[in-house]
Amino acid sequence: MLLLYEAWASLLKMATSAPDNNSIQSFYPKEIAPPTRIIPGAHPENEAFTSAELAAAQNPLTQSWRPKGVYHPTTISSLQPGPGKVRFMARIVNFIPSTDGPSRTMLPQGFHLLIVKDDTGVVALRLLRSTGDDTKFLKLGALVTVWAAFVGTYTPQPSVRVPLVSLIIPVHPAQGSASCIKFHDAASSVRNASLCRLPLQYDLTEPSAAMSGIMNLRAYLNSGHEGIPNVRILICIYSVGTRKTIRSERMDKSLDLVEVQVFDETSSCLMKVWEHQVQSAKAWIPNQTVLLITNPKMRPPDKRSGAAELIWSRTCTIEVDPACPDAEWLRRMAVERTKREAVHIPFPEGIWDVQKAIHGPQKTLFTLADIDIWAREDPEAVFTGKLNLLISSVSIMNIVSRTMLCCVECCGVPVYCNKPNATCKNCMKPHSLALNPRIIGSLTDETGSIAGGKLIWSNQAWADLLFGANTTSTSTSAPSGKVKSELQPRVDVIEEDYFGEEDPFSEDPLNNRSDDSSWKILATLDNTALREVEEQLLYSRVTLTFGWSPAVGRLCVLGVEW
Structure with a gap:
């Protein structure tokens, strides 16, 4: 009892002797926040990932991937179901992009289905779709390299079964994944152009044998x-x-x-x-x-x-x-x-010496039959000569009425227009057109006839034919005078795009002009003037300077003399 009293008295004494500013809060001091640690390279927005990391996660097919472990090279025909690290090269022969709706390929949503082949077999790939645009890589014939860690059995519905495909490989491209695919770029595809192009079930021992089926x-x-x-x-x-x-x-x-x-x-x-x-x-x-x-x-x-x-x-x-x-x-x-069917073949350059062939001392006169004999006796011969021919038919008015005066080929289809410039409706690419050679129907000599559309005319030859640029005589059959008289009043309607700002008729150009744009004067003529040109060309006799080369396979007209 005494001890309890003494303890109570001591506590009371301490409380009465304590300073006024001491309280219960003094036993719990305020915590001081530690200084903020600045991490080098951190974003001011305090983002969790950098833009490069986000791009790598969203577009894994564009990122480099380093395999972990050894992947043994193999062929598709050697693949076996089950685990195993293998790699092979193949080409895409079909693909079905991932869609948001249900798929009949028995694949879950979010996967592309690729069918690839090498020279030995075909296999399906189940490619995980990323948030990026994966479909730009999906193209027939594209060369790919596949690293696989597991091969499964492909059992689709009978309505979507691809011939010869019995295995499927899951591919999840990512930095930590054990499987990946690489779509080779254009430069690599050129270097490996011959890889994986042998048809399936093709017998190499008998290359002349037909393929099965x-x-x-x-x-x-x-x-x-x-x-x-x-x-x-x-x-x-x-x-x-x-x-x-x-x-x-x-x-x-x-x-x-x-x-x-x-x-x-x-x-x-x-x-x-x-x-x-x-x-x-x-x-x-x-x-x-x-x-x-x-x-x-x-x-x-x-x-x-x-x-x-x-x-x-x-x-x-x-x-x-x-x-x-x-x-x-x-x-x-x-x-x-x-x-055979081409409407326009560009004039080949660098095969013959054009000026020497036209004005040189050696001028051999051929007939159409002579050219045929020379070309057949020596298939590798390259030669030039002269042909004296009669223009037996002209189709300028017919060609113009069908809007086919000028032509060129683009995207495998002909492009026609009555103006020397036009745009391909397929690829929307502008083109400078050439004069349609079919305005000359046929040319004849004593041994045969040839269609004007089968000849390849140079721009100088067109200038010589239409405007008598290289006229060597004053024959009344030359159409240069008529053409000149019809064109002279129309100088003011020639567009600058054809010839530039220079006056095309200065200093008697119709007897001296042989540049690349002279034939474009025809595009500015009305029907009356065109009919005059056609009448003057019909049944005229001209001398053509021609060139023959087996690499071209057609007679090329280098120049025309009246």
């Missing part, structure tokens, strides 16, 4: 599409149309469309490509790109067009420029067809 286009359109499994057609691109926008009522949206004309030695037809397929079609070169399509699909003729159409379906494979003799033969056939 190959069928010409006519046979396929007639009856080959009726239930024949894994049929193949080899076609060449004739023309690639302009991009169109079509409104789809069924899908309730607008779709991009490009119409591609294809052909082989037997027939031709139309192939329509839609949406993401358009990027592949725009890279095809008319009369050069060859497609080998396995298991194609055909749309029967409808009442509007009356022609059948090929369809780029989910179940086909399309090999671009396959390396086989059949493809080379079809490409050569396309080149020969182009020469």
